[in-house]
Amino acid sequence: MTTRALSKTIFALSSGSPPSAIAVIRLSGSESKNCLKRLTKKSRFRPRELFYAPLFDSSSRLLDRSMAVYMPGPHTFTGEDTVEFYVHGGRAVVNAVMEALKKMPNVDSAKAGEFTKRAFFNGKMDLSQVEALGDLISAETERQRALALSQDNIAKLLRPLRERLLHLMARFEAAIDFADDVELDRSEHDAAVREILQALKAMRESARKGCLIKEGARVALVGRTNVGKSSLINKLAEREVAIVSSISGTTRDSLEARIQLNALPVVVTDTAGIRESDCELETEGIRRSIRRAQEANVVLLVVDLSRCGTLNNEVEYLLKQIGELNASTAVTVVLNKADLWKGNEGDLVLDNKYSDFSVVRTSCKTDSGVSFLVESMSKTLGDLAGEESSADGVVLSRFRQIQLIDEATEELEEFEFADDGAIAAQHLRNCADLIGEVAGAIVNEQILDSIFSQFCIGK
Ligand SMILES: Nc1nc2c(ncn2[C@@H]2O[C@H](COP(=O)(O)OP(=O)(O)OP(=O)(O)O)[C@@H](O)[C@H]2O)c(=O)[nH]1
Numbered sequence: 001m002t003t004r005a006l007s008k009t010i011f012a013l014s015s016g017s018p019p020s021a022i023a024v025i026r027l028s029g030s031e032s033k034n035c036l037k038r039l040t041k042k043s044r045f046r047p048r049e050l051f052y053a054p055l056f057d058s059s060s061r062l063l064d065r066s067m068a069v070y071m072p073g074p075h076t077f078t079g080e081d082t083v084e085f086y087v088h089g090g091r092a093v094v095n096a097v098m099e100a101l102k103k104m105p106n107v108d109s110a111k112a113g114e115f116t117k118r119a120f121f122n123g124k125m126d127l128s129q130v131e132a133l134g135d136l137i138s139a140e141t142e143r144q145r146a147l148a149l150s151q152d153n154i155a156k157l158l159r160p161l162r163e164r165l166l167h168l169m170a171r172f173e174a175a176i177d178f179a180d181d182v183e184l185d186r187s188e189h190d191a192a193v194r195e196i197l198q199a200l201k202a203m204r205e206s207a208r209k210g211c212l213i214k215e216g217a218r219v220a221l222v223g224r225t226n227v228g229k230s231s232l233i234n235k236l237a238e239r240e241v242a243i244v245s246s247i248s249g250t251t252r253d254s255l256e257a258r259i260q261l262n263a264l265p266v267v268v269t270d271t272a273g274i275r276e277s278d279c280e281l282e283t284e285g286i287r288r289s290i291r292r293a294q295e296a297n298v299v300l301l302v303v304d305l306s307r308c309g310t311l312n313n314e315v316e317y318l319l320k321q322i323g324e325l326n327a328s329t330a331v332t333v334v335l336n337k338a339d340l341w342k343g344n345e346g347d348l349v350l351d352n353k354y355s356d357f358s359v360v361r362t363s364c365k366t367d368s369g370v371s372f373l374v375e376s377m378s379k380t381l382g383d384l385a386g387e388e389s390s391a392d393g394v395v396l397s398r399f400r401q402i403q404l405i406d407e408a409t410e411e412l413e414e415f416e417f418a419d420d421g422a423i424a425a426q427h428l429r430n431c432a433d434l435i436g437e438v439a440g441a442i443v444n445e446q447i448l449d450s451i452f453s454q455f456c457i458g459k
């Protein structure tokens with residue numbers, strides 16, 4: 001950000017869109033106090049003290065009877081002089097005050113994320129704190145809120161790792177520069193690096209959970225045609241998301257519904273039923289069903305109990321059609337149309353290799369088992385995302401951060417094979433730099449633009 005851009009005083013409506021009981025208009029920059037003087041016609045203000053403030057335009061017309069506060073920098077969110085007006089939240093009131101501010105010299109309306117950008121450039125926040133703030137503002141579930149708050153400390157968590165790496169690197173460099181005086185015990189260093197590697201891998205695993213909390217879990221309903229997948233998504237979403245009919249092959253494309261389970265956002269996908277087909281469109285639909293299953297955190301394998309014969313064969317058939325599932329994907333076998341079943345319990349026994357699968361019996365006709373299925377999914381997602389309290393620890397949850405941790409891990413893995421001291425030291429340096437980048441100690445302009453553009457105006 002240029003000095004000129006920083007020198008402008010910015011203002012924005014920082015509360016939600018009018019009408020509302022109260023609207024907060026915030027200013028940041030060296031002209032803030034002058035703006036306050038002009039609007040209130042007062043000249044002296046006690047810092048950080050809320051006061052009653054009738055506001056006037058340049059022709060002394062009363063705009064609103066508001067409350068206001070003056071907060072001199074640098075101990076403010078942006079690090080600059082800041083003023084906040086708490087005006088009545090009517091659209092005309094807000095517009096009138098904003099219009100009056102716009103006419104003042106060297107004052108401009110703020111762009112999205114501009115207050116936070118100033119806080120960052122004035123050293124009030126690091127990049128991971130900026131990202132955490134963005135997450136907090138967009139948090140929709142309890143877990144997302146807790147996760148966002150936990151992210152405030154990423155720099156603190158990573159600093160010791162980075163310092164250890166730099167310390168190890170310095171030892172390697174000293175051994176090169178002063179070969180006669182400094183002797184290097186490589187095995188001791190290898191052990192230290194392995195410890196750091198373990199810490200990075202643990203972080204990577206917790207990041208997978210963090211992403212699940214932040215991005216939401218994906219659940220796919222997969223099975224043959226006419227087994228009741230669309231009926232089930234309608235039950236789970238508690239609304240008519242998909243068309244249900246007795247005609248096999250009714251659903252041709254994947255359909256999504258967003259729900260919340262165990263304080264996690266969940267995207268449930270209904271898919272086209274799997275069967276042999278000559279129809280090009282249907283075959284494409286089935287290909288998409290398989291892709292949705294492969295991308296899912298939880299696959300609900302739906303089976304029509306009244307027609308499935310031996311369950312084990314049916315599950316085997318469906319898994320074969322889907323192909324490779326991720327090792328972390330949880331599978332629940334849903335035995336639907338339980339109301340029609342008159343079969344043999346012995347036919348429902350699953351092979352030991354499927355012992356990790358949950359099995360739930362449902363009927364979309366009588367609703368029996370549906371709440372049990374919801375409970376079972378909730379538990380499965382809870383296991384995948386970790387207990388709710390685990391969000392108290394610091395967990396990474398950004399793709400950008402995970403990529404950097406992966407690259408840092410690769411550097412350390414390469415370190416182990418580097419016999420040459422200089423190359424080994426370089427791997428340690430690269431790893432330390434990548435870890436520094438996670439919390440934003442080292443930043444590139446493009447990443448900054450993309451992060452700040454996700455903010456709303458007024459933050
Ligand atoms: N008796 C009974 N009928 C059900 C049950 N669930 C669904 N059905 C009926 O089964 C038929 C197929 O249901 P859908 O939900 O459309 O099945 P689907 O798996 O989405 O089918 P495709 O879209 O063709 O793959 C409809 O006539 C439903 O009313 C159930 O639990 N019991």
Ligand SMILES: [Mg+2]
Nearest residue numbers: 229230250251
């Ligand atoms: Mg369907």
